[in-house]
Amino acid sequence: TDKERSTQEAIDAILDGLNWLGLGGDEPPVLQSSRMGRHAQVAHELVQRGTAYLCPVTPEELQQRRDAAELLQKKKATDGSLSAEDAAKLDEFTRPFRSPWRDPAKPLPPSAATVVRLRMPDTGELTVVDHVQGKVSRKFADLDDLVLLRSDGTPTYMLAVVVDDHDMGVTHVIRGDDHFLNTFRQLPIYLGMGWPQPEYSHVPLIHGPDGKKLSKRHGATAVDEYRDVLGYLPEGMKNYLLRLGWSHGDDEIIPEAKAVEWFDLDGLNKAPARLDFAKLDSVNKHYMAEAAEERLFELLLSRPEMQGKTPEVMGRIRAALPVLKSRAANIVQLAEQARFLT
Template identity: 55%
Template sequence: MSASGEKSDLPAGASGGQVVTRFAPSPTGFLHIGGARTAMFNWLFARHHGGKALLRIEDTDKARSTPEAIDAIFAGLDWLGLDWDDTPVFQSERAARHAEVAHQLLNMGKAYKCFATAEELEAMRAEQREKKLPMRYDGRWRDRDPSEAPAGAPYVVRLKAPQSGKMTIADQVQGNVTVDTRELDDYVLLRSDGTPTYMLAVVVDDHDMGVTHIIRGDDHLNNAFRQLALIQAMGWPEPVYAHIPLIHGNDGAKLSKRHGALGVEAYRDDMGVVSDAMFNYLLRLGWGYGDREKISRAEAVELFSLANVGKSPSRFDAKKLINLNGQYLREMDDTALAALVA
């Protein structure tokens, strides 16, 4: 608690350390409205606390990660006025480091080689479906000696997840969230071809980048517990989590193409929305400061805190955005407006 009695954004003992946030998009062709807001919240939190805001491109999916998609993300962030500290990290360039950590866990006895075949795993899942059991790996190789496997048999490396007790995350938006660790499975760290999985790569990158606060959509809340099991296995510092509710359409359904454009470039290029208006609108989408509607970037940096992020999904209203954009356009001086039109 702060001296005023308000909940602090910072973890106990963090006041002397530097806040480090990260925005970690997967390049899928454009900067999604929801991703843009997540990027803003990370940037604002870091700037408010005088910390660092880092950018990581999670480009391990080679089929979808194109130079054009990456350029579109950079352009969208730049248009919103978000600058990043340090050089952007490309996850695909760090596979060797990710594998190194998996082998460390193997050597520590906190991960193991699983030789289960695809046929065995499918039979396991079929039985779980039939018995209406939770769909998760049953740990059949967790305590077996690798020498029991046929010579040269392919294997994956799995984390030894905790099997008893409870795990609690003191989420800065959702509050305390607790799971029974029996719900966690021994998930795959390295595939049979030696490539790292997303779950491994994210945790290693966050640690190596010194990330102290992970601010992201609440669709990642379940992942947080699985990632925390890996963090604890390595004995690494635990980050502070803040899982933000997703953006919905006006009808309350998850935001999709039927609600309108999903990428910021469509509002920039096709609808004439100016950067300040989009920044202001996304800021107020799930975060508030009293009844204030118009808030500049400088004011946002000064006022932003996770305590003012709502727990409920916010609704994207394109008409409200266009109305706000009109206010910003009317306040622009002639020179700026002429440059924009040109």
């Protein structure tokens, strides 16, 4: 639903990385942008069921509300306190948004552009039993009436992901724990439609060696960089990433067949894992030693440092691969090991 970031180039990069890792889908990918009609249909059905409503409040009015709250917070910080009237306003402005048009008896302004908002219950709480986070509850009063359908008819991510998961028969959602709070905003859509709820597992994000959230300052972040720049094999990367978020006793080398056999949700780690390139090298070195020499030779030929080498030089490197590959943790190191033959 994010049209600015959902470029064809970005889509191709994601699918290329998944396919390289051997994680391509059994069916073609489904783009949310191709299902907007279905998303809108569900939004309007929720309105008919009374679990959503049309709201004419504009983004500008919501921004005015946020700006007013910020001014009152600054005034409180400067003066040390607020009058009873201002304190009540601040409480209202910082509370989860409840539109006055959630009251079905309140008539809409004539010809007003409207969004579709989810009608959160006023009382009670929602409980999620997550395979990683455990049993967590949150009051409905702490959740805002989120927008499902924008005034131009386009769906929001919150609506689209729920509708697509339901329609595709998704039974288990495994995603980063930065989406955990979204679960409490998405489940009321399932409840409003009377749909079965999936099981959830929110795994911790990968951190850098310094314990902070992984970012570009820690080095490569895109999958193709690990392949094209750092020279890792897909089976090594997949094994390492599996062990970052899941464990099976003390096993470090877990081939794909064993991963399929052993994997269960109870093995998901609850603490954030740290990216450790030394460990990644150790795992990948195992797969380098097992890889066929012809495959490694083809990967070497694609390296920029190997361009322009004579057939005689490449022949010597090819002949030495059975020995060289056992000393290298990745294709970059393999090229360095072969330098003396050039």
